[in-house]
Amino acid sequence: LKLLLKRAIHITKPPPCRIECILTGAASMTEANKEEAAKCRQIAENALAAGDCDKATRFLQKAKRMCPDDASLDALLAKAAAGDTGGASPGGAAPAGNAGPSSEGPRFRANAASSSSASAGAGGSTRTSKDGKTYTAEQSKMVQRILRTKDYYEILDIPKSASEDEVKKAYKKLALKLHPDKNHAPGSEEAFKKVSKAVQCLTDAEKKHVYDRYGDEERIPQQHRQHYQQDFMTPEDLFAAFFGGGATFHHHGGGQRQHHDAEAPRAQILQALPVLLLVLLTLLSNFASRDSGARFSFQANNQYRNERSTASLNVAYYVTDDFDDHYAEGTRALAEFDRQVEVYHVRNLGSDCDYQEKLMYKKVLMAKRRGDQNELQAARNHPRPACKEVERIKKKWPNIYRSAMYMGGY
Secondary structure, eight states, X not given: OHXXXXXXXXXXXXXXXXXXXXXXXXXXXXHHHHHHHHHHHHHHHHHHHTTOHHHXXXXXHHHHHHOTTOHHHHHHHHHHHHTOOTTOOTTOOXXXXXXXXXXXXXXXXXXXXXXXXXXXXXTSOEEEOTTSOEEEHHHHHHHHHHHHOOOHHHHHTOOTTOOHHHHHXXXXXXXXXXXXXXXXXXXXXXXXXXXXXXXXXXXXXXXXXXXHHHSSGGGSOHHHHHHHTSSOOOHHHHHHHHHTTOOOOOOOBTTBOOOOGGGHHHHHHHHHHHHHHHHHHHHHHHTGGGSTTOOEESSOOSSOOEEEEOSSSOOEEEEOTTHHHHSOTTOXXXXXXXXXXXXXXXXXXXXXXXXXXXXXXXXXXXXXXXXXXXXXXXXXXXXXXXXXXXHHHHHHOHHHHHHHHTSOOO
């Protein structure tokens, strides 16, 4: 019996080498988890510094699953849930359990060193956008704050009792930081547009009254929405109106500053190019008679003296004496030619409409600067006959409108 018991104990007892292998494997697994958790924590801290709380939460939860006893991860999770990014800094210290050299590989230490050197610059760590342009964590945080905020007063960081001068001052401060030439953080253009719309709303007495009454654009009734949505300038035009197209951006690097004041005249010329191009296209189409290959003109002269009109829009135009030889009545060629004339006509109307709208916007802006309500009302009522005609054609003949505005034409 004693012999049988000794044999049974010998069979069930694992050999010493097997126990040692199991303990060694468990220790290796724990060290691997700690190293992976440290990497996740590093990524989360960088995300917090950049204002990306969702990404930080995901990696902190992953680190917590691998190191459930680390209390410092709970504090970071609470900050990420509250949207508090002030306490996190990229390249921060790893948990106490990972302070030893065995848990930090050379790659991890190199990443931490590079992050720390990047943090030494102004505004925190520097990142690179998809188009290769750099931006700081502070710029990204500001952009994300504006995109998340709906209230115009909170966007400009002013009280509801702020005066018009205080609103404009807040806009200037934000616009210089958000302008696409200076801020390359993702979403900066949308934030720049949002700030532009906020200041235009809060500096217009009627729009401000409607906004203060309903609190949100989506809740504005339809009868007020049409007037509320008109007279908004583009963000670029508004910026040029405030700064005269000559805003100066200082880029600090190597002890040098780059001033863009010298580029102001060139910027103004570039802004005027679209208008000049539209006027040139209008002149070219109106004086098509000078082209030996042209078959029509919108103005009568010695060569184009036979008046015709298109079938759909009833546009009057003039043709040569031999026009009927090339485009007989009732043929498909004549119908296509009429459509070509109508497309040119709508394009000319579009050019005229652009000019009339820009002229109206300038009058509105000047009236707002002077504070004259009668002048402001007259500027808003500035006639825009070409725009009305374009809208009429767009509703009644949408196919012709699309051919003129979006397609290459004939």
